[in-house]
Amino acid sequence: MDQVDSTNEYAEKSAGEGSNHGQLIIATTQLQGQGRFQRQWHSPRGGLWWSLVLHPPVADPSALTVIFGASTARALGEILPVKPSFKWPNDIYIGNRKLGGILLKSHFSGSRLDWVIAGIGINGNYSSSVLGEDLPTPAITLMEAAGREVDLNQVLAHILAEMETDYLRFVDEGPSKLINENKHNCSTIGQRVKILRDEGPDLTGTAMDLGTEGGLVIRTADNWTVVINNARQLIYL
Numbered sequence: 162m163d164q165v166d167s168t169n170e171y172a173e174k175s176a177g178e179g180s181n182h183g184q185l186i187i188a189t190t191q192l193q194g195q196g197r198f199q200r201q202w203h204s205p206r207g208g209l210w211w212s213l214v215l216h217p218p219v220a221d222p223s224a225l226t227v228i229f230g231a232s233t234a235r236a237l238g239e240i241l242p243v244k245p246s247f248k249w250p251n252d253i254y255i256g257n258r259k260l261g262g263i264l265l266k267s268h269f270s271g272s273r274l275d276w277v278i279a280g281i282g283i284n285g286n287y288s289s290s291v292l293g294e295d296l297p298t299p300a301i302t303l304m305e306a307a308g309r310e311v312d313l314n315q316v317l318a319h320i321l322a323e324m325e326t327d328y329l330r331f332v333d334e335g336p337s338k339l340i341n342e343n344k345h346n347c348s349t350i351g352q353r354v355k356i357l358r359d360e361g362p363d364l365t366g367t368a369m370d371l372g373t374e375g376g377l378v379i380r381t382a383d384n385w386t387v388v389i390n391n392a393r394q395l396i397y398l
């Protein structure tokens with residue numbers, strides 16, 4: 162589509178009406194792109210904004226956020242002269258600048274998983290200055306990372322191919338091997354972080370590892386090891 166409020170919202174409606182596994186919704190620009198926790202996602206023309214409808218035959222799809230973060234970072238690393246990393250749980254970074262993000266939405270009937278929407282946004286062929294001054298973390302675009310305009314169709318095709326490989330493995334063998342193989346590229350590991358949670362108090366510690374299900378393993382100052390599965394915000398200290 163040329164323009165849509167949010168490809169995720171569109172894909173959710175479409176999945177609710179019975180759209181097939183593998184349907185891809187892609188838009189040139191989004192008027193109300195969404196981040197996590199109702200945060201706004203800036204989606205100017207020249208970026209890659211898409212959502213994929215999936216019907217995974219699994220009980221718990223939550224590890225797909227980290228898995229798709231790893232697939233996307235790996236795919237982009239094969240195209241760009243610099244290698245992106247993924248930050249737990251859902252960000253793609255180059256150095257300390259945010260290139261893109263992932264928004265996973267799951268829908269259950271009782272305990273049965275109906276569908277998952279994997280929404281991905283990557284800054285493309287524009288200068289990050291068009292995103293405005295209000296971003297808490299600096300942004301970067303594919304054009305800035307590559308030093309020239311990039312072919313967005315080629316980038317998308319490459320990311321989707323890596324996602325598909327990882328998705329099929331996830332369905333087949335679960336998350337743990339994939340996470341283990343990709344965690345060397347998770348730049349959260351080794352950092353001191355503060356985690357703001359909806360359930361439970363804030364937590365400060367060092368990110369040690371990714372858990373087998375995609376959680377973040379934190380060692381606190383008093384030497385407790387805690388696995389975090391949900392965080393409203395992760396602050397790097």
Ligand code: BT5
Pocket residue numbers: 166167168169170191193194195196197198200201202203204209210211212251252259260261262263264280281282283284292296297298299300301
């Ligand atoms: C994310 O949320 O990083 C997930 C973003 C997912 C966007 C895709 S685009 C296709 C699909 N359709 C949608 O409507 N959404 C998905 P979060 O971790 O909550 O980060 C959001 C924060 O990133 C914002 O509060 C801003 O600070 C910052 N931000 C917003 N737009 C940005 C951009 N274009 N580049 C870098 N940072 C941005």
